[in-house]
Amino acid sequence: MIIESWQPPKVGDLPSPEEQWLTFDEGRKHRVLVLPALFDEANKMRRFTVEVMRRLDENGVDTALPDMPGCNESLAALDSQTLQSWRRTAQASALRFAATHCLTIRAGDLIGPCDLPGWKYAPTTGSKTLREMLRARVLAGREAAIHETRDELLEYGRREGLVLAGWPLGAQMICDLDTAEAVAPGPRTAIDQVQLGGSGLWLRAEPDESAEQSEALAELILADLYPDEDSAK
């Protein structure tokens, strides 16, 4: 496993700081770009995601997990990001890694390159992701005797941007998430939680892991990549 920096291409005159990605790269045939869950779910599912990559690596598959600008170790400002800027980064990562497939986790599918086949694990919509973060802000406000509603916050956020559950989101990102209603049809096969067994780790109050679930997701991917073999390579 290697953690290193890479330089996404500049967009117009905008600066493009280095971003970090985590890779298992031995120049093998199958190369999977992994797009993580977004926001709070990214933290909760980071270990699960990397464990899936580790299992794929053990079975002959290269993977790359890029940071989106403003997330994880990125030095970029989160509040200047949009779903479109993340799509550009995802696309650039795919090109740079020479990805043959893409695995998206949860709302990560909203930024998945539309031309890469692969898998979308438990995909969710932008509006659902946003509504949950708005609800967290309403609940936190209640604790501080501040009365806000999701509808009011959403209306304000679409104009001015908003800090939601500790994540500073720009107005365009909030508009993007609010209208990213349909999970992009794309060429990726949906994998539901029921196929992994147990309950989704994004539900957990604290980051958690499940060796069984990581194994199950990797097995499903390997079965697709090596359909002629009885067991994983």
Add this chain to the structure above:
Amino acid sequence: MVIDSTPIAQQTPANDTADSATDVRMSNAAIDAQLKSIIADVLGVDAADAEEFTAETGLFGHLPELDSMAVAGLLTEIEDRLDIVIEDDDVDGEMLETFGGLLAFVEAKLTEG
């Protein structure tokens, strides 16, 4: 743990027959089980641990891991699994403070729905 994914609202009989009191009681037991299962998923505890929840078991404000984001996820999951809509104005401290408060709220929501 196997969970019946049929929304509880669809399991509640629409007709008011002599058997409905029994059905409603069964339905309440199913709601109780669903809520415990959701909380077990959020807290990452075994179903057996969640089985021991009583009406007095403290939730928001009692369990440090249940912060606002976790409670937001909990409410969204309740909406999805029990097929109800929880409005912002429905949410108050009493409803979230104990398992009994949350259970009473969900039962009332399903009854009015």
